[in-house]
Amino acid sequence: MTLRDVNIEDIAVYQCEATNVHGSIVINAFLYVVDLTCFPDGVISKAVDGDDIMLPCECSGLPPLYIIWKRQDTVPLLSDPRVSLEPSGTIKLSSVSHNDSGLYTCSRENTNISITAELQVFNRTVILTGPQDVRALRGTSVLLDCCFVVDPRLSGYQVVWRKGDQKLSDSSVDEKYTIFDNSTLRVTDLQLNDTAEYSCEVITDVDKVTAHASITIIDPDRFSTKNWLIRTTCTIGLLVLIVFIITWCKDSEYRGLRTRGNSEGTNMEDVHYENCTPGSTRDDSTYQSLHPAARDQDQTYSTLTHHT
Incomplete structure (x- = not known):
């Protein structure tokens, strides 16, 4: 028996029975239909140094056959501990490096069916000088830098500036934002x-990096008003303090150096003189104050002798 144009539906057990006068014999045969298609072929996978990458190889059919992965016809990849095989035939390479770049072959055991996959490993994009936090006066302009390095083998890149989640464009009518050729952002009339x-975001075919900074606007009018309030408050506080001191001096008991005479004509007591003039200037035989020209504030005078 010959089967032509077989497909997956033809998978089955076939019996061959032979009969004669002496009896019959049955022979069973199982037909396996192997899907000879593995895909996709010729895929180019790109990654940056240190990334994990998947190399696809989808092969199906019955019975399942062993998948063999090789890099440029060298030793099998599955001997590398960084490589793991998925049930479908796809492999995962962990933490790839530039040495992993090259051509890979996926084939099915005991067949001539195979596909190829190419891996390209690039240098990671790096922002060398990102934008810095700035404080600026209202109405002025600021510049935010974004200096970076991209692997020259990459076909291109894109620089995107954002204010929060809003993408900025230098095509606005009021020219609020300008993005220069060196990717520096200028913000005017703050x-x-x-x-x-x-944020400055650099996007390539294989990776994306972002650097952040903040702009804080200082309002000079609000700043001047704050200073005026501080100065006014301090002045009022000082005036209140001066009034309090003057009132306290007037209402307090006058104190000064006085002498008390005794029968022997000598002074018996000393009193400390403080700031305010004595409350009495009577000239009698019992109390006598110092002459105003001889007084000295905050000074304790020696015992005086009273002459009658």
Whole structure:
């Protein structure tokens, strides 16, 4: 028996029975139909140094056959501990390096069916000088830098500036934002609503890096008003303090150096003189104050002798 144009539906057990006068014999035969198609072929996979990457190889059919992966016809990849095989035939390479770049072959055991996959490993994109946090006066302009390095083998890259989640464009009518050829961002006529976090995002075919900075706007009018309030408060406080001191001096008991005479005509007591003039200037035989020209504030005078 000959079967032509077989497919998966033809998988079955076939019997061959032979009969004669002496009896019959039955022979069973199982037909395996192997899917000779593995895909996709010629895929180019790109990664950056240190990434994990999947190399696809989808092969199906019955019975399942062993998948063999090789790199440029060298030793089998499955001997590398960084390589793991998926049930479908796809392999995963962990933490790839530049040495992993090259051509890979996926084949089915005991067949001539195979596909190829190419792996390209690039240098990781790095932002050398990102934007810095700035404080600026309202109405002025600022510049935010974004200096980076991209693997020259990559076909291109894109630089995107954002204010929060908003993508910035230098095509606005008021020319609020300008992105120069060196990817520096200029923000003009800063207002209070420009206080926000800004980000520079560099996007390539294989990776994406971002650097952040904030702009804080200082309102000079608000700053001057604050200083005026501080100065006014301090002045009022000082005036209140001066009034309190003057009132306290007037209402307190006058104190000064006085002498008390005794029968022997000598002074018996000393009193400390403080700031305010004595409350009495009577000239009698019992109390006598110092002459105003001889007084000295905050000084304790020696015992005086009273002469009658």
